[in-house]
Amino acid sequence: MKRLNTQLQEDDCPLELILLIRTLLAACKEISFRVSQGALAGVLGSTLSDNVQGERQKKLDVISNQILKDILSESGYVKAVSSEEEDKVIGCTNDGKYLISFDPLDGSSNTDINSLIGTIFSVMHAPQWMEPDDPSAFLQPGTQQVAAGYVLYGPSTMLAMTTGRGTHLYTLDKTHGGFLLTRERVQVPRETQEFAINTSNQRHWEPCMQKYMADLLAGDQGPRGKNYNMRWVAAMVGDIHRVLCRGGIFAYPWDNREPEKAGKLRLMYEANPMAFLMEQAGGGASTGKMRILEVMPEDIHQRVPVILGSADEVEACLEYFKGN
Ligand code: F6P
Numbered sequence: 001m002k003r004l005n006t007q008l009q010e011d012d013c014p015l016e017l018i019l020l021i022r023t024l025l026a027a028c029k030e031i032s033f034r035v036s037q038g039a040l041a042g043v044l045g046s047t048l049s050d051n052v053q054g055e056r057q058k059k060l061d062v063i064s065n066q067i068l069k070d071i072l073s074e075s076g077y078v079k080a081v082s083s084e085e086e087d088k089v090i091g092c093t094n095d096g097k098y099l100i101s102f103d104p105l106d107g108s109s110n111t112d113i114n115s116l117i118g119t120i121f122s123v124m125h126a127p128q129w130m131e132p133d134d135p136s137a138f139l140q141p142g143t144q145q146v147a148a149g150y151v152l153y154g155p156s157t158m159l160a161m162t163t164g165r166g167t168h169l170y171t172l173d174k175t176h177g178g179f180l181l182t183r184e185r186v187q188v189p190r191e192t193q194e195f196a197i198n199t200s201n202q203r204h205w206e207p208c209m210q211k212y213m214a215d216l217l218a219g220d221q222g223p224r225g226k227n228y229n230m231r232w233v234a235a236m237v238g239d240i241h242r243v244l245c246r247g248g249i250f251a252y253p254w255d256n257r258e259p260e261k262a263g264k265l266r267l268m269y270e271a272n273p274m275a276f277l278m279e280q281a282g283g284g285a286s287t288g289k290m291r292i293l294e295v296m297p298e299d300i301h302q303r304v305p306v307i308l309g310s311a312d313e314v315e316a317c318l319e320y321f322k323g324n
Pocket of ligand 1: 265
């Protein structure tokens with residue numbers, strides 16, 4: 001099986017980016033180990049503090065964030081990091097070429113039930129003019145990402161990554177500690193009969209999204225003319241991984257319980273990297289109104305509605321938004 005390094009070289013990835021990715025993955029392997037220790041290492045459960053998003057932090061959120069911050073900031077390749085768990089951008093090496101954003105542990109409410117969780121990351125070039133702790137340098141649209149992906153801590157530890165030459169899946173071989181290519185150039189099937197949407201929120205959505213869902217639930221009796229199945233992992237990494245592997249549509253729409261929030265998911269830490277992976281695998285990625293990758297960020301912790309997955313199903317969903 002091909003090693004990660006070989007695939008990155010074949011995809012013409014610059015040496016410094018390869019070195020950065022390897023450093024990032026060293027951190028993820030450490031997180032994978034900590035996660036696998038679970039109750040034996042006392043890492044489950046919550047802390048007594050909330051993060052910048054106002055969410056109660058899990059112990060593993062804090063541990064994963066610290067591991068990533070320490071390893072990346074000492075690497076020499078990174079000018080600044082931005083984390084979902086940190087209020088402010090953290091300046092690293094002045095002549096570092098890259099900026100990296102990450103969600104250290106997506107789906108962390110799953111830690112206590114031994115279910116899927118993962119680390120999501122997005123890499124961009126660092127502008128030369130920036131001071132290392134200047135957040136405005138991060139405010140680039142997702143089209144500027146040079147690499148993005150996630151590491152999924154599941155029955156196996158897997159990496160899904162793109163550097164703009166297709167989306168590849170790798171599996172961590174724990175016997176020698178390297179990621180091996182296990183699926184090259186993933187292609188998400190254009191059509192699907194499976195959705196991943198938290199339908200318990202349906203009554204709070206915009207009418208167009210409610211209508212779309214009602215039509216999916218109507219199955220072969222409704223306008224879509226086919227029966228759909230539902231899956232929900234409650235960790236975006238888990239749901240997106242399934243969609244990449246076998247198709248589907250994943251959505252977290254805007255809802256009116258907190259109308260001032262554009263959505264639940266974060267543009268820089270979740271939506272952009274997943275949209276890059278999805279588009280590179282032939283899938284679609286929209287906010288309902290525009291391509292996710294073209295959203296111009298105004299804030300590093302900005303939220304957006306997301307609709308991602310099988311291209312024809314995303315298109316079908318977007319039809320309901322037309323004229324809205
Ligand atoms: O980051 C937020 C997140 O945990 C995502 O990973 C996941 O898709 C979603 O929230 C789950 O939301 P809910 O609480 O509605 O199941």
